[in-house]
Amino acid sequence: MLRWGWLAALLAIVIFVAGCSCSRSDADAVVEPASVVTPEQQSVESAKSSVELIQAKDYAASYRVLSATDQEKVTEEEWTRRCQEVEAIAGLVETYRVTGSRWLDEGHTIRAVDVEIEFSKLDEPITSTLFYEIKDGKAVQTMLWGRELRLAGDEQ
Amino acid sequence: MTRSKITTILLSAVLALAVLSVQPAAAETMKTPVLLVHGLNSDKQVFSGSGWTSGLSGPVSDPRGFTLLKGESGLFDEATPVYVVDYSGFEGAHGDIPASAQAVDWAISHIKTQTGADKVFVVVHSMGGLLTRVYLEGLGGLSYRRDIAGVVTLNTPHMGCEFSDSGGFGLNEAASRFTAGWSDSKAGQQMDPDSSFLGELNSTDYVDPTVPSTFVVGNHYPLLGDGLLTAWEQIPYMDSPSRLHRLGDYRIEFVDAVHSPEIGKLYYQAILAAEGKAAGAGPVLRPIVGTHEARAIAKAAYDRVATTNMVDGASTTFLVNGAPLDSVNGREFRLTAGHTYHFRLSSNAMFFIGSVENLEQLNQYYKDTSGSRSEWSLTVPWTTTYWVEWDSPATPDARVWISTTDVP
Numbered sequence: 001m002l003r004w005g006w007l008a009a010l011l012a013i014v015i016f017v018a019g020c021s022c023s024r025s026d027a028d029a030v031v032e033p034a035s036v037v038t039p040e041q042q043s044v045e046s047a048k049s050s051v052e053l054i055q056a057k058d059y060a061a062s063y064r065v066l067s068a069t070d071q072e073k074v075t076e077e078e079w080t081r082r083c084q085e086v087e088a089i090a091g092l093v094e095t096y097r098v099t100g101s102r103w104l105d106e107g108h109t110i111r112a113v114d115v116e117i118e119f120s121k122l123d124e125p126i127t128s129t130l131f132y133e134i135k136d137g138k139a140v141q142t143m144l145w146g147r148e149l150r151l152a153g154d155e156q
Numbered sequence: 157m158t159r160s161k162i163t164t165i166l167l168s169a170v171l172a173l174a175v176l177s178v179q180p181a182a183a184e185t186m187k188t189p190v191l192l193v194h195g196l197n198s199d200k201q202v203f204s205g206s207g208w209t210s211g212l213s214g215p216v217s218d219p220r221g222f223t224l225l226k227g228e229s230g231l232f233d234e235a236t237p238v239y240v241v242d243y244s245g246f247e248g249a250h251g252d253i254p255a256s257a258q259a260v261d262w263a264i265s266h267i268k269t270q271t272g273a274d275k276v277f278v279v280v281h282s283m284g285g286l287l288t289r290v291y292l293e294g295l296g297g298l299s300y301r302r303d304i305a306g307v308v309t310l311n312t313p314h315m316g317c318e319f320s321d322s323g324g325f326g327l328n329e330a331a332s333r334f335t336a337g338w339s340d341s342k343a344g345q346q347m348d349p350d351s352s353f354l355g356e357l358n359s360t361d362y363v364d365p366t367v368p369s370t371f372v373v374g375n376h377y378p379l380l381g382d383g384l385l386t387a388w389e390q391i392p393y394m395d396s397p398s399r400l401h402r403l404g405d406y407r408i409e410f411v412d413a414v415h416s417p418e419i420g421k422l423y424y425q426a427i428l429a430a431e432g433k434a435a436g437a438g439p440v441l442r443p444i445v446g447t448h449e450a451r452a453i454a455k456a457a458y459d460r461v462a463t464t465n466m467v468d469g470a471s472t473t474f475l476v477n478g479a480p481l482d483s484v485n486g487r488e489f490r491l492t493a494g495h496t497y498h499f500r501l502s503s504n505a506m507f508f509i510g511s512v513e514n515l516e517q518l519n520q521y522y523k524d525t526s527g528s529r530s531e532w533s534l535t536v537p538w539t540t541t542y543w544v545e546w547d548s549p550a551t552p553d554a555r556v557w558i559s560t561t562d563v564p
Binding site: 054073074079082085089090104115122125127128143145148149 | 318373375376377378379380381383386387388389397407408409410411412429449
């Protein structure tokens with residue numbers, strides 16, 4: 001009798017695990033594939049990455065994510081010096097959070113991502129903005145030098 | 157000479173005179189004056205020696221501590237009167253911002269009197285933009301007279317300055333001394349992003365939303381914008397962009413520049429201090445007023461709005477608008493009461509004029525002067541500013557001439 005009891009319990013566990021695995025499979029069937037990322041989401045993720053590169057003091061990498069146009073206007077050495085000045089004045093990035101993002105122009109080509117950053121030397125967090133040019137579905141960071149824009153409205 | 161020949165010559169002369177009388181005569185025009193306005197803890201020197209004006213002369217002073225100076229040629233051509241207002245005599249240019257804004261109000265009035273111009277084009281650095289917006293929005297007890305032709309703000313803390321209430325924001329000793337002077341000041345407190353002053357400024361529209369506005373953003377540093385202001389802080393109405401959209405003509409332009417020479421120098425010294433090195437000269441940084449990009453943006457903005465400017469009463473015939481109309485559906489001009497003016501439109505279109513200051517009587521006046529006609533004369537009832545409007549999409553090439561032989 002005890003042996004049958006164990007077998008029944010084992011069978012119940014197998015059925016339960018199988019059921020769980022079927023449920024997960026069903027769920028996977030209805031969600032969006034992870035590879036589908038909108039330019040808006042991409043710009044937010046890129047902003048997080050950009051801030052984290054500076055947080056990690058990887059200034060060379062933070063230069064490499066700039067648009068080709070920006071890289072033509074500023075050398076990696078100059079960019080690194082600017083990053084070092086920010087570090088010397090404001091300190092290191094301690095924490096950050098994305099507070100919002102919006103289209104910056106009427107043509108919906110520039111995405112602005114607002115980031116609240118706590119620097120180690122500043123008394124209060126500051127609101128910074130990183131800009132991303134959306135080209136062929138990809139978000140590329142830009143400083144917008146030489147660009148002329150009109151805002152696109154309240155949409156976020 | 158026979159009588160018939162004499163008659164023919166006389167008739168020809170009369171006809172020629174008649175034709176000439178309806179042709180738009182060569183206009184006696186002047187370029188719209190330019191007013192340069194400095195920022196916090198600054199003075200007139202910020203614009204001199206950096207390509208804006210090559211020298212300053214003829215100061216006119218006001219007991220409130222304001223001084224107006226005439227600029228020598230620089231960015232603008234010889235025909236453009238350039239002025240600089242210096243309000244450092246009022247609490248060191250870090251006093252109450254609405255009170256400081258009286259300097260802009262006063263300077264514009266003075267320039268109009270000196271030149272006879274109806275409007276003045278204003279270029280400002282940093283806090284000077286807040287002073288100008290106080291006037292444009294009719295705040296601080298000021299009444300906007302619709303006399304700004306356009307405005308360009310360079311690195312203005314439209315949304316405030318996070319650093320302003322940080323008591324030196326953790327800078328090294330030298331930098332803290334620089335900022336402590338203004339972070340404790342009245343203007344410094346008003347530039348706190350949470351201040352009631354900025355709350356009111358950014359929740360109030362321009363009195364005249366058609367004033368062309370260009371907002372130049374210094375974006376030199378990663379994350380820190382111009383080193384003092386983030387990019388976000390240099391654009392007005394960012395909490396409610398729809399308010400920005402209500403401006404009829406605005407642009408946002410980005411320049412690789414730091415806020416001021418002082419900021420650039422201090423930052424470099426801070427690096428040296430962090431590295432335990434002695435102070436040094438440092439690299440050449442790019443303060444916004446010293447960049448050719450900022451000057452080019454300001455000049456282009458000026459050229460877009462300052463095509464002609466009427467000289468009232470200085471000639472018997474003058475041109476109000478010599479350039480083909482673009483999307484701007486209106487023009488303003490000043491006429492003298494009791495005098496008869498001749499209006500001519502280059503093509504038939506619905507055309508009317510109205511008085512800016514006599515709004516309660518405008519409806520009656522509108523009915524009297526509207527109509528689908530291209531020429532008529534009118535005796536003006538008030539000495540005031542009038543505007544003309546017409547259906548510019550239907551008549552994109554329309555021009556209007558206003559002439560008189562009646563003004564002494």
